[in-house]
Amino acid sequence: MEENGNIKLGISIGDLNGIGCEVVLKTFEDSRMLDFCTPIIFASNKTISGQQKALNISIPFNGVHEASKAVDGKLNIVNVWKQVPEIQFGQATKEGGDFALQSLKAAVAALKNGDIDVLVTAPINKNNIQAEDFKFPGHTDYLAQELEGxxxxxxxxxxxxxxxxxxxxxxxxxxxxxxxxxxxxxxxxxxxxxxxxxxxxxxxxxxxxxxxxxxxxxxxxxxxxxxxxxxxxxxxxxxxxxxxxxxxxxxxxxxxxxxxxxxxxxxxxxxxxxxxxxxxxxxxxxxxGLNKVRTSPDHGTAYEIAGKGQADHSSFKEAVFMAIKIFRNRTEYLKLTENVLKKQRIKRER
Known part of the structure; x- marks a missing residue:
């Protein structure tokens, strides 16, 4: 985050056949959300366009090749893949798991590099996301491996x-x-x-x-x-x-x-x-407990209502606000702690 700039909020898109895209898009339909953060979705322009068309949602977005190029005041999409995934709402497909993992890995890499400040993860299917490099029961265990703490x-x-x-x-x-x-x-x-x-x-x-x-x-x-x-x-x-x-x-x-x-x-x-x-x-x-901030909504893929426009985005919106709040609190806490340690060091050296 630049001094006095927006918090760069990364979003892994989750299972494309669930309600992840819907709750993300509904959250940022309200343009006032852009006053609180700079959202960066890890997916592709064509994927998000396809989801918007299927869900009858229309939000302008800015396509970028990397998170560091994201623009404040816009919904940004990092193009992680070039393929156009087939949308099969309500179905647990291998392709859905593969793209969910690509999005998550790209978002976590950006988080580790400091290209985003916080990560909000849309829901995954814990079965179809399993792969050679993802043998975890969920996000938490994967993040524990990838991040410190x-x-x-x-x-x-x-x-x-x-x-x-x-x-x-x-x-x-x-x-x-x-x-x-x-x-x-x-x-x-x-x-x-x-x-x-x-x-x-x-x-x-x-x-x-x-x-x-x-x-x-x-x-x-x-x-x-x-x-x-x-x-x-x-x-x-x-x-x-x-x-x-x-x-x-x-x-x-x-x-x-x-x-x-x-x-x-x-x-x-x-x-x-x-x-x-x-x-x-x-x-x-x-x-x-980790050195980076990650939040998510308190629900899963909700296949039974995926693609029907019925998903409630309240929890995802709360996850966005909570990530921002925690990041600000933690930044302030670490700054105060650093100042206390600095004063103690100066006192000892006198």
């Missing part, structure tokens, strides 16, 4: 934030995957993100139990007693504001979550079911 799947709105100890892990493997080091790492990552990305100086974090009723003192499994509780106690003694484990079945219905800045769920559905119930359409999936 400790990744955390963090579902966020302004008033609800839920992180996951384990994300795309089979339920039968959850208990064995949760070990003391993992708990410490995820708590540290979520705590750092709350401070750096959301401006919360002393974050309070709640951990949900692994078993029903957090194990009922060992009656329903020993993991909560033997693994979770000792680590929570240890971290609390070391100054972290971590609490729990709380019984997941009553934690949200009782509004207890409102007493904390973030919640750390033991596994995917334990965190995402209440999150999507409470905030569907407003929620954002943020990959916390």
């Amino acid at each position: 400790e990744s955390l799947m963090f579902m966020v709105t302004d008033d609800l934030k839920i992180g996951l100890l384990t994300d795309h892990v089979a339920v039968k493997d959850v208990a064995s995957a949760i070990i003391p080091r993992l708990i410490r790492d995820k708590v540290n990552t979520i705590e750092k993100s709350l401070k750096m990305d959301f401006g919360i100086q002393k974050p309070k974090i709640a951990l949900l139990g692994i078993n029903p009723h957090s194990g009922d003192n060992g009656v329903i499994g020993n993991e909560d007693e033997e693994v979770l509780k000792p680590v929570i106690k240890e971290m609390a003694n070391n100054g972290h504001l971590v609490f729990g484990p709380y019984s997941a079945d009553s934690f949200f219905g009782s509004d207890n979550y409102k007493n904390f800045d973030a919640v750390l769920a033991a596994y995917h559905d334990q965190g995402l079911i209440p999150f999507k119930t409470l905030s569907f359409g407003r929620g954002v999936n943020f990959t916390a």
Whole structure:
């Protein structure tokens, strides 16, 4: 981002046969969005033109060969491929996965090079995107490999934030995957993100139990007693504001979550079911803990409504705004931290 310039917001287009293009185009139909960022879609001019025609959406755009040539005040398209993909709305095709991967790889390369400031990813199909160089259960794991840091799947709105100890892990493997080091790492990552990305100086974090009723003192499994509780106690003694484990079945219905800045769920559905119930359409999936900012909407490809013009773009729009907000917060935090360290260094040298 140039000084006083727009944030350069990269967009990987996702599965072309899903609702990804639709929610992206609907978001930037409102030209006021161009006041907040410079959007850069990684696809091709002909692909986006074809999608616009199929969806009866008309937005002027600017085609470029690389993200660094993007123009402020316009919707920019980086031409990643020359082919014209066949649009088969609602179908999980190999071609759809291939182009989704090309878009993602080009966008991540631009993110790593600094040609874009943040990345917002449209939904992929986790099956048809699989390839020799993409053997991951989703975006989060791929980005953890490509970018520096400790990744955390963090579902966020302004008033609800839920992180996951384990994300795309089979339920039968959850208990064995949760070990003391993992708990410490995820708590540290979520705590750092709350401070750096959301401006919360002393974050309070709640951990949900692994078993029903957090194990009922060992009656329903020993993991909560033997693994979770000792680590929570240890971290609390070391100054972290971590609490729990709380019984997941009553934690949200009782509004207890409102007493904390973030919640750390033991596994995917334990965190995402209440999150999507409470905030569907407003929620954002943020990959916390990495050296770059990536967000996405809280829904998938939605093949059942693809191509029908029915997709709600609210979550994608929120993902755009959240990426901008986090980038600004993080830039300010790092600047303040740098100034503090500089003052400390000068003081020592005197």
